[in-house]
Amino acid sequence: AQKVTQAQTEISVVEKEDVTLDCVYETRDTTYYLFWYKQPPSGELVFLIRRNSFDEQNEISGRYSWNFQKSTSSFNFTITASQVVDSAVYFCALSLGIGTASKLTFGTGTRLQVTL
Amino acid sequence: SAVISQKPSRDICQRGTSLTIQCQVDSQVTMMFWYRQQPGQSLTLIATANQGSEATYESGFVIDKFPISRPNLTFSTLTVSNMSPEDSSIYLCSVAWGRETQYFGPGTRLLVL
Numbered sequence: 001a002q003k004v005t006q007a008q009t010e011i012s013v014v015e016k017e018d019v020t021l022d023c024v025y026e027t028r029d030t031t032y033y034l035f036w037y038k039q040p041p042s043g044e045l046v047f048l049i050r051r052n053s054f055d056e057q058n059e060i061s062g063r064y065s066w067n068f069q070k071s072t073s074s075f076n077f078t079i080t081a082s083q084v085v086d087s088a089v090y091f092c093a094l095s096l097g098i099g100t101a102s103k104l105t106f107g108t109g110t111r112l113q114v115t116l
Numbered sequence: 117s118a119v120i121s122q123k124p125s126r127d128i129c130q131r132g133t134s135l136t137i138q139c140q141v142d143s144q145v146t147m148m149f150w151y152r153q154q155p156g157q158s159l160t161l162i163a164t165a166n167q168g169s170e171a172t173y174e175s176g177f178v179i180d181k182f183p184i185s186r187p188n189l190t191f192s193t194l195t196v197s198n199m200s201p202e203d204s205s206i207y208l209c210s211v212a213w214g215r216e217t218q219y220f221g222p223g224t225r226l227l228v229l
Contacts, residue, residue: 033216043206045159045220052216091158095216103149103174104210104218106158 002027004094006107013082013114021077021110023092029053031098034068034075039109040088051075052098082114118143118213120221128227129199136195137224139209144189147212150182153223154205162207165192199228 003026013019025034036048049059051068059066063080079086089111093104119142129135139148150162162182163171171184186192196203204227210218 035217037220042222043225044222045208045210047217047219050217095218098216103161103164104151104159106160108158 002029002032002094002096002105004092004105004107006090006092006110008110009108010111010113013112015084015114015116016081018078018080019082019112019114021079021090021092021112023075023077023107025073025075025092025094027094027096029096031096033095033098035093035095035104036066036075036077037091037093038088039091045091048077054098079112082112084114084116087112087114118145118211118219120209120211120219122207122209122221122224124224125222126225126227128229131200131228133199134195134197135199135226136193137207137209139192139194139221141190141211143213145211145213146189148186148192149210149212149218150184150192150194151208151210151220152205153208159208162194196226199226201228204228 005024032053034051038046056068065078067076089109091109092107095102095104121140123138148165151159153159161174162177163173165171165184165186167186167189183195206223208220208223210220
């Protein structure tokens with residue numbers, strides 16, 4: 001069975017600091033997707049990024065960057081120059097197979113608090 | 117991505133009653149999912165609802181407790197039956213857009229007294 005571990009329960013940083021959220025996954029399947037979602041205090045779940053198991057290229061989108069390493073089964077998420085609006089719970093998730101949506105297995109989430 | 121709405125956004129219910137949650141999408145989608153997020157917890161899949169077939173339930177969830185309807189490609193309902201305080205959660209529907217990525221509705225916050 002697949003599993004996603006987010007060891008960091010809560011992180012507090014001061015605005016403009018960089019912060020990395022860790023995600024480690026377990027699966028015996030060779031084809032899968034990895035996701036990051038953001039859940040702000042309002043409660044909705046916002047999709048941030050998807051990577052498939054064949055694509056280990058790191059990705060940067062504005063202040064966000066993602067580091068996918070199959071060798072360590074990790075898919076870490078870095079926010080550069082954090083802002084108060086980044087305060088939220090961030091979930092890493094895994095789904096099996098390629099080309100179709102399937103059950104998402106979520107980690108327990110990391111609560112990020114950014115203060116002034 | 118699709119625009120997803122849920123009704124009600126929140127509700128307070130008495131134990132023993134049932135609540136039906138609606139999920140509406142502005143585009144036709146094949147796959148819809150229902151998740152539960154208990155207070156302070158992560159999300160757990162309840163069932164997958166594909167139009168034209170019976171919903172597929174995950175281990176620990178049964179149709180008698182969480183009946184699901186999927187009458188067309190833009191709409192689904194989840195009923196939480198015979199509620200107890202342990203059912204207090206956020207219930208979220210999601211749709212598969214572009215086949216691989218799930219986008220979530222705003223959620224329904226349920227409190228059972």
